[in-house]
Amino acid sequence: xxxxxxxxxxxxxxxxxxxxxxxxxxxxxxxxxxxxxxxxxxxxxxxxxxxxxxxxxxxxxxxxxxxxxxxxxxxxxxxxxxxxxxxxxxxxxxxxxxxxxxxxxxxxxxxxxxxxxxxxxxxxxxxxxxxxxxxxxxxxxxxxxxxxxxxxxxxxxxxxxxxxxxxxxxxxxxxxxxxxxxxxxxxxxxxxxxxxxxxxxxxxxxxxxxxx
Amino acid sequence: xxxxxxxxxxxxxxxxxxxxxxxxxxxxxxxxxxxxxxxxxxxxxxxxxxxxxxxxxxxxxxxxxxxxxxxxxxxxxxxxxxxx
Numbered sequence: 531x532x533x534x535x536x537x538x539x540x541x542x543x544x545x546x547x548x549x550x551x552x553x554x555x556x557x558x559x560x561x562x563x564x565x566x567x568x569x570x571x572x573x574x575x576x577x578x579x580x581x582x583x584x585x586x587x588x589x590x591x592x593x594x595x596x597x598x599x600x601x602x603x604x605x606x607x608x609x610x611x612x613x614x615x616x617x618x619x620x621x622x623x624x625x626x627x628x629x630x631x632x633x634x635x636x637x638x639x640x641x642x643x644x645x646x647x648x649x650x651x652x653x654x655x656x657x658x659x660x661x662x663x664x665x666x667x668x669x670x671x672x673x674x675x676x677x678x679x680x681x682x683x684x685x686x687x688x689x690x691x692x693x694x695x696x697x698x699x700x701x702x703x704x705x706x707x708x709x710x711x712x713x714x715x716x717x718x719x720x721x722x723x724x725x726x727x728x729x730x731x732x733x734x735x736x737x738x739x740x741x742x
Numbered sequence: 743x744x745x746x747x748x749x750x751x752x753x754x755x756x757x758x759x760x761x762x763x764x765x766x767x768x769x770x771x772x773x774x775x776x777x778x779x780x781x782x783x784x785x786x787x788x789x790x791x792x793x794x795x796x797x798x799x800x801x802x803x804x805x806x807x808x809x810x811x812x813x814x815x816x817x818x819x820x821x822x823x824x825x826x
Contacts, residue, residue, distance in 0.1 A: 541820045541823070542823075543819070543820070543823035544823060545823070577758065579816065580754075580758065653759075656756070656759050656760075656763070657763055657767075659756075660759070660760045660763055660764070664802040665802070669789070669791040669794070669795050669798055670789075670791070672798050672802075673785075673789045673798060675760075676798075676801065676811060676812075676815065677815060678753075678757055679757045679760055679761045679764075679812070680761075680812050680815040680816055680819065681816075681819070682815070682819060686819070686822070690788075690789065691789075
C-alpha cells in the first residue's frame with residue numbers, strides 16, 4: 531500500500547462521542563470557533579482528534595444547558611454563543627491538560643502525536659497491556675478497539691456490529707478486562723527476581739524507543 | 743476501564759497512548775505484507791471477519807497501515823455525521 535495520505539479537515543459531528551446531541555445553533559457556533567479552538571487545542575493537547583472531541587463535548591454540554599434552561603420559543607439568553615462555546619472549550623482543555631500525564635517528548639509535524647509518559651514503568655505496562663489486548667481480542671472487539679481509538683462513540687461502534695451501544699461497550703470492556711487479568715496472572719507466575727531482571731532488560735529497549 | 747492495580751489511567755489516556763504507540767512502534771519501511779488501501783477502506787466501511795481478519799491482524803504490527811486506517815476511520819466518521 532503506497533498511497534498519498536490526504537489531510538483530513540476538522541469537522542464536527544452533530545453528536546458527541548458519548549452520543550449526546552448538539553443543538554444546530556450550538557454546532558454552528560462551535561464550527562465558527564474551530565480555527566481558534568484548533569490553534570489553542572493543538573498547542574495544549576497536540577491531537578486534532580482530541581480537540582474535535584472536546585469541542586463536541588462542550589457543544590453538547592451547552593446544548594443540554596440551553597434546552598434545560600430555555601423555554602421553547604424564547605430567545606437564547608447567551609448573547610455570544612460562539613464566545614461562550616470557546617470559553618467552555620478553553621476551560622475543558624485546561625482541565626484535561628492539568629490531568630494529562632507528563633510528556634517527555636512529542637513531535638509536531640502533523641503526524642499522529644507522540645505521547646509518552648515520563649514514568650517508564652507506567653509506559654512499559656501500558657505498552658504490554660496494549661499488546662496483550664490486541665493479541666487476545668477477537669476480530670469484532672479488535673475492530674471496536676480501532677474505532678474507539680479514533681473517537682467513535684459506542685453507539686456508532688454498536689451500529690457497525692449490529693449491537694446496541696451498551697452491548698458493544700460491555701463486550702469490549704469484558705474482553706479488555708480478561709486481557710488485564712491474564713496480564714496480571716502472567717506477572718504473578720514469574721518469580722520476583724526474574725520479573726525485576728526482565729524489567730531491567732526491557733528498560734534500555736524502551737528508552738531507545740523513546741529516542742526514535 | 744483500562745485501569746491497572748493503581749487505577750492509573752482513564753479510557754481516554756489508554757486509547758491516546760495506544761494510538762501514539764501503535765502509530766510509531768512498528769515502522770515497517772519496506773511495507774512488508776501491507777494490504778491495499780482499498781482493503782483498509784472496505785474494512786473501515788463494513789468489517790467482515792472472514793474477509794478482513796488478516797488485515798485487522800496486520801494493523802497490530804504495522805504503524806503506516808495503522809495510521810492510514812485511523813485516517814480512513816476519521817473520514818468515514820465525518821461522512822456518516824453528514825448523512826442523516
